[in-house]
Amino acid sequence: MARKKKQKISMRVLKRKAPKVPDLTCPIIDDVISSIDRCEDGKVYTLKKSEVRTIKKRMEEIRSANDGLRDSGRYWYEKTREIIEPDSMVDYESN
Numbered sequence: 001m002a003r004k005k006k007q008k009i010s011m012r013v014l015k016r017k018a019p020k021v022p023d024l025t026c027p028i029i030d031d032v033i034s035s036i037d038r039c040e041d042g043k044v045y046t047l048k049k050s051e052v053r054t055i056k057k058r059m060e061e062i063r064s065a066n067d068g069l070r071d072s073g074r075y076w077y078e079k080t081r082e083i084i085e086p087d088s089m090v091d092y093e094s095n
Contacts, residue, residue, distance in 0.1 A: 010088060011080070011081070011084040011085065011088065021070070021073060024066075025062070025063070025066050026063050026066070029059045029060075029062060029063050032059055033055075033056055033059055036052055036055055036056065037052075039052070
C-alpha cells in the first residue's frame, strides 16, 4: 500500500485547488416552477393540481437543501480562515 505524501501547503493553495462553489440554482428552480404553472393553466399539458403541488413542494425542498449546503460551505471556510492565515503553511497529506 502506498504511503500518503506529507507536504506543507498554504491556505491560499488549498483555496485554489478547491472545487468551484456552484452558482445559485434558485433562478432555475423558479423557472421550472413557472413552467409548471403554465402547464397547470392548460397551455401546454394539463397536470392535476395535486401533481403541481407535489412538484412545487419538491422543488422548494431542493432550494432549501442547496441553501443549507452553501451555508455550510461558508461556515467551514470562515472557521478555517480563523485558524489558518492565507499564507501560513500547514501539514497536508495528498492522495
